[in-house]
Amino acid sequence: MSSIQYRPEIHFTAKRGWINDPNGLVYYKGRYHLFAQHYPDDTHWGPMHWLHAVSDDLLHWEELGIALAPDDLGFIFSGSAVVDTDNTSGFGTEDNPPLVAIFTHHWNEPGNPANCHEQQSIAWSTDGVTFHKYEGNPVIPNDSPDFRDPKVFKNPKGGWGMVLAAGDRVCFYASQNLKEWEKTGEFGPEGNFSGGVWECPDLFPLTVDGEEKWVLLVSMGPCEENRGARVQYFIGSFDGSRFVSDGSFDRVEFMDSGYDNYAAVTYFGTEQRILIGWGDNVVYADKTPTDEEGFRCVHTLPRALSLVKTELGGVRLAQQPIDGGVFAETAAEDSSVLPSSLCKVHLRGEGAAIIALKNAAGEQFRFGVNDQNEVFTDRTLAGLKDFAENYASESFGKAIAPRFYDGEWEMTLYIDHMCTELFVDGGTRAFSQLVFPTENYDTIAVAGNVTVEVYPAKD
Numbered sequence: 517m518s519s520i521q522y523r524p525e526i527h528f529t530a531k532r533g534w535i536n537d538p539n540g541l542v543y544y545k546g547r548y549h550l551f552a553q554h555y556p557d558d559t560h561w562g563p564m565h566w567l568h569a570v571s572d573d574l575l576h577w578e579e580l581g582i583a584l585a586p587d588d589l590g591f592i593f594s595g596s597a598v599v600d601t602d603n604t605s606g607f608g609t610e611d612n613p614p615l616v617a618i619f620t621h622h623w624n625e626p627g628n629p630a631n632c633h634e635q636q637s638i639a640w641s642t643d644g645v646t647f648h649k650y651e652g653n654p655v656i657p658n659d660s661p662d663f664r665d666p667k668v669f670k671n672p673k674g675g676w677g678m679v680l681a682a683g684d685r686v687c688f689y690a691s692q693n694l695k696e697w698e699k700t701g702e703f704g705p706e707g708n709f710s711g712g713v714w715e716c717p718d719l720f721p722l723t724v725d726g727e728e729k730w731v732l733l734v735s736m737g738p739c740e741e742n743r744g745a746r747v748q749y750f751i752g753s754f755d756g757s758r759f760v761s762d763g764s765f766d767r768v769e770f771m772d773s774g775y776d777n778y779a780a781v782t783y784f785g786t787e788q789r790i791l792i793g794w795g796d797n798v799v800y801a802d803k804t805p806t807d808e809e810g811f812r813c814v815h816t817l818p819r820a821l822s823l824v825k826t827e828l829g830g831v832r833l834a835q836q837p838i839d840g841g842v843f844a845e846t847a848a849e850d851s852s853v854l855p856s857s858l859c860k861v862h863l864r865g866e867g868a869a870i871i872a873l874k875n876a877a878g879e880q881f882r883f884g885v886n887d888q889n890e891v892f893t894d895r896t897l898a899g900l901k902d903f904a905e906n907y908a909s910e911s912f913g914k915a916i917a918p919r920f921y922d923g924e925w926e927m928t929l930y931i932d933h934m935c936t937e938l939f940v941d942g943g944t945r946a947f948s949q950l951v952f953p954t955e956n957y958d959t960i961a962v963a964g965n966v967t968v969e970v971y972p973a974k975d
Contacts, residue, residue, distance in 0.1 A: 520956055522806045524932040525858050525973075526575040526842055527795065528552070528815040530567055534559050535813045536801070537665075537716055537779035538792045539566055540583075540597035544615050544644050544785065548574050550792070551583055551617070552815070553594060559812035560802050564591040566619070568645075573840040574790070574818040583647050584619065584639060589654065593634065594665040594716055595619030598676070598694075598784050600640075605694045607640035607648075614640045616694050617647060618678070620664040621654055634663045636680070638694060656680075656689070656697050665716045667781060668694070672721075673756030679717045679732070684708050686717045686734060688757060701758035703732065707750065707765040710736040716779040719754060720789055724823035724831055729762070730754040731823070731833060733771065735779050737798070744797045744912060745778045747771040749833055751823070762831075771833060773917035774893060774938070774947035777816055789821040790838065795935060795948055799912065800904035805952055806934070816948055817930060817937055826920035826944055835943040837930060847969035854931070855972040857956050861929040862969045869964025873931070873957040881951050883938055884964070885925055891940050891947070892916040899953035920944045931957070 523529055528538075533556040540551035547570045554567035568583035584592045597617045600608065608614030617639045624632035635654035639647040656666075662683045671677035671690055678689040678697065685704030689697040708714060718733040732750045749771050752761040763769075771780060772793070780793030793816040796804065806812050819835040826832050843860045854861075854873065863871065870884040881898040885891055893915045895901075901908035919925060921941050930937045938947040962968060 520954070521809070521857070522934040522952060523809050523811060524814060524935045526839075527817060527932055527935050528569060528577050529811045529813070530554060530556075531579055532810045533557065533812075534561055535567060535815070536561070536794050536796070537594045538781060538794060538815050539594050539619070540617050541781060541783040541790075541792060542597040542599060542615065542785055543783060544599050547572060547644070548783070549597065549615075549644065550577065550815075551597070554582070556582065559807040559810070564593055564622070566592050566617070570644075574838055575840045575842060580645060584617065584649070587649070589621040589635065589637065590623030591621070593620035593622040594779065595636075596667045596781065596784065598668050600694065604675070604692060605640065608642050612642050614642050615644055616640045618666045618668045618694070620666065622664065632661045633659050634661055636666050636697075650695070652695060655695055662713045667716075667718045669719060669784065671756050672754070677719070677756065679719045681714045681717050681734070683713055684711070686714060686732070688759070690757070700756075703759045703761075707761065708736070709748070709768040710738075712737045716781060718781045719759065720782055721754075722789060722821065722823045724825060729823055729831070730759060731821075732759055732761075733780060744775050744799045744906075746775070747777060747780045747793065751831060751833070770917075771835075772946045772948050773891070774915050774949045775912050776950045777946075777948040780816070782821065791819045791821055791835070792816055793948070796950065797912070800907045803904040803907075804950065805900055805903050814935060819943070819946075824942065824944055827922060828918075829920035829944070832920055832944050835939065835946050837928070837937065837939060837943075839930070842973055843971040844974055847971055851968040851970050852960055854956075854958050854960055854970065857931065857933045858973040859931050860971040861931070861960065862971065863927045863929070863966055864924065865964060865966035866924045867965055869962065869966045871966065871968075872961045874959045874961055875953050875955040875957045877953070877955045879953045879955070881936060881949075881953075881957065883929070883947070885919070886916075888918070889922065890916050890918050891945055893938060893947045893949050895949055895951050898951040901952075915947055915949065917945055
């Protein structure tokens with residue numbers, strides 16, 4: 517085992533215990549709120565709670581403790597939160613609108629997890645800290661499994677909209693008061709490449725060249741097509757009741773070309789469309805070597821989303837990391853040295869290139885562009901890997917995806933201890949990959965026509 521620190525500095529982790537999906541991302545009373553699927557008593561998955569944290573910059577978080585705990589209706593599975601500005605729910609006042617959380621109650625028979633069902637419930641708060649579960653829960657009753665992860669948004673028709681994962685498809689609902697919901701439509705299973713359930717959907721508008729489009733995110737479980745659990749997206753239109761995809765279903769569009777970004781959802785109440793994902797993969801998440809530090813799993817950096825018309829790939833979802841001025845504005849003099857385990861590396865080049873982060877133990881994390889104009893990452897020699905069979909296998913150790921542009925390329929790599937996040941060509945490609953070196957990477961080596969700038973973290 518390694519003795520170095522894996523806990524990141526600007527990625528959210530629990531003080532102790534396990535986390536997975538980000539939940540209830542909302543801007544309320546001047547602060548960013550984040551909730552997370554959480555088991556406080558172990559570094560493995562267990563009965564799910566909602567852990568609560570707040571931040572002023574989306575990078576440095578103050579943990580507030582458990583917001584929602586299991587009850588007679590079941591565990592507290594994933595969901596969302598909204599600011600009920602007009603007090604449609606009646607939980608607050610016009611002067612003090614409530615924060616309303618919408619979540620899945622997951623019940624299973626003790627000792628027989630296969631006998632389970634999932635229903636949607638709500639809770640509310642008027643101070644952003646203490647939550648009260650609605651006495652009329654569940655607000656969407658149900659007697660079957662795989663019916664979860666409600667994401668609520670402002671319906672373009674007025675009132676509230678919801679997208680909800682339901683087996684191999686998603687369902688849409690509408691409400692005027694967050695308590696009474698009516699189903700309005702479905703999307704899928706056409707386009708579901710996993711052949712299994714979809715999870716953690718999100719639906720939101722973005723504009724490209726003055727035209728409004730709607731983006732549907734769905735998280736898909738492990739299958740041969742996606743090598744683990746990944747986030748798929750569709751671009752199309754939404755009339756307040758139904759979503760229609762603009763594209764065909766002959767290929768899958770991944771939001772992230774790496775293997776450590778799942779259950780990604782966006783904030784409610786922010787001017788930018790800001791996304792955070794679970795920075796891990798269900799295939800090996802419970803085996804990553806961080807339990808000695810008292811935590812397991814991490815969230816991604818926050819990312820501002822946009823739609824971009826690319827040269828080779830048409831309209832694509834682009835992601836720009838939000839780093840909040842954490843890094844120096846001037847590059848370090850020596851571009852071959854990594855000054856610490858928290859830094860940003862900016863690269864520009866043309867043609868094929870290989871870049872490697874190295875340490876004294878001979879370990880290296882490699883990335884670059886190949887002769888086929890594809891971007892790749894390779895963690896097969898990056899450090900610890902025997903903790904899980906699949907983590908550094910040929911399927912999970914190497915990631916590759918074509919660029920959407922010819923000619924010159926640019927990349928920005930964020931390194932935060934075990935977290936690496938690579939953004940390519942204006943964020944039209946992103947790769948999120950966990951690495952576990954036994955010593956800190958301290959040098960960067962380059963083969964190819966590449967200009968490198970290293971930006972250390974500010975003191």
